[in-house]
Structures are given as structure tokens and as C-alpha cells.
Amino acid sequence: MQWRRIEALVRAWLEQRQQLIVLLCGLQGLNDFEEGHPPPIQGRVRDFCQLLMDYISAGYFEVYRELVREARRYRDAPVPAVADHILRRLDLSTEEALAFNEDYDTDDHCLVQLKQLPERLDRLTQVLEERFTLEDQLILSVHQAPRRHALRH
Secondary structure (H helix, E strand, C coil): CHHHHHHHHHHHHHHHHHHHHHHHHHHHCCCCCCCCCCCCHHHHHHHHHHHHHHHHHHHHHHHHHHHHHHHHCCCCCCCCHHHHHHHHHHHHHHHHHHHHHHHHCCHHHHHHCHHHHHHHHHHHHHHHHHHHHHHHHHHHHHHHHHHHHHHHC
């Protein structure tokens, strides 16, 4: 059943989100962001950036598209206008994530911007919290209607 395939895709993606949150919390827990102390922070930030980009890409190029396609398959489950609104709002957080990645994706970039890292992490955390809420709304509003339809038939 198509619904189960999409359910597995969403679950794997949400597991990736959990890994992203763990890495983000680990970075926020670091205290020593001074240039004179070269902790292995650059590698941790680079790993976080890679997972962030993977997560954002999977959302846009796989999960969101599949959810919308799934909803369109069911006549009694039209794609709600809220889905389009949510997708537009997700664009804003994508821009912030891309900017963070551009500033911190390499060791050299990270070292140049190291003093700003705590502030940037705080801002990114706020943006990601909103993004996760929007993504959850998208999943619930778009994915649950086809599931109810499938369970009735």
C-alpha cells in the first residue's frame, strides 16, 4: 500500500530530525568558543551542517512532495490550502539554514565565525523549532486524511 511506503519515508525522516536535534543540543552545550582553544568543534559543526542539509533536502525533495502527491490521490482528501501556506513558511527557515551552512560548513569558515556561533545557534534553534512545528502540521493535515480514507476501505 502506498500509504505505508510514505509512512516509512516520514518515519525515517523524523528519525533524521531526532539526530539533528541531538547534534544541535550537543553544540549548544559547548562553552569554549574562543579561537585560542581549538576544541574539535569545527568537526562537530561540519557534521551538524551536513545533517542539516540532508534533512532539509529530504524534506523538500522527498517527504513534502510525497505527502502532497498522496493527498491528491484521494478525492475526499484534497490538499488543504494550509499545506501551501505551510510550504511557503518553510521557505523562510530553509533560507536561514542555508545561510548557517554557508557560514559554518568548513573548518575555515567555522574558525572565522567562531565567536558568533553561540548566537547563530540560538537563532537557528528558534527557526528549526518553528520549522519542526510546521512540518508536523503538514504531516497531520496532509497525511492523516489519506490514512483515514485507507482505513475505511
